[in-house]
Amino acid sequence: MQIKIKDTHINYIQYGKGKDIILLHGWGQNIEMMRPLGNLLSSDYRITILDFPGFGESEEPKTPWTIENYSDLLEELIKILNIKKPVVIGHSFGGRVAIKYCANHSIEKLVLFGSPCIRLQKTQPLNVRILKKLKTFPFMNQLGEYMKKYIGSRDYKAASPIMRRTLVNAVNEDLSDDATKIEEPTLLIWGNQDTEAPLEQAEMLESMMIDAALIVLPGTHYAYLENLGQVLNIIYSFLGGK
Secondary structure, three states, rough: OOOEEEEEEEEEEEOOEEEEOOOOOOOOOOOHHHHHHHHHHHOOOOEEEEEOOOOOOOOOOOOOOOOHHHHHHHHHHHHOEEEEEEOEEEEOOHHHHHHHHHHEEEEEEEEOOOOOOOOOOOOOOHHHHHHHHHOOOOOOOOHHHHHEEEEEEHHHHHHHHHHHHHHHHHHHHHOHHHHHHHOOEEEEEOOOOOOOOOHHHHHHHHHOOEEEEEEEEOOOHHHHHOHHHHOOOOOHHHHHOO
């Protein structure tokens, strides 16, 4: 289904019956990455999954967005679909958006899969430092932009110019303050081999949130899919069972 929000065409699906669950996918992904979990939950819950602007079949934003822009879009979608106090489940980038949204809106419960939201200070890789140095020299800015295509992250290189700037906005925002405002019960499900969102981030997040619990599973950044049956049982237990 298609809907227009913030002058942007948004693709979403909604199915199942019962209390509302909203599933939010990660960066570079789409509805299909959350559908396996949604399908298993749809016998007891009404499932809503959207393609974030710039991904799947949704239109790319016309200017670079921030996490707050995505949160505002989610707010509008929830209002239009008349969803009341949903359970929000987010993976990675979707978890960032979930944290921003849930810090400012009433929800039932929150589940986060491998969602990096704390900006840790660390030494930048040599290639990034070289790129920044090059851009300080006259006439080198264009070369710097050219080199970004070759030494940036995989997600950065795959993105359009607008989405590259959106990605920079997202990864540079520390959502620690937002996380501390969330009062509803929160479940953190993390892979013990997650290199995209290291386990230390989950431990820090658990310690700063009002009502959070961490479950560590064997797996990578996609541990929620790698342990789908177990994750389903965990979520049902967290939500109060069938």
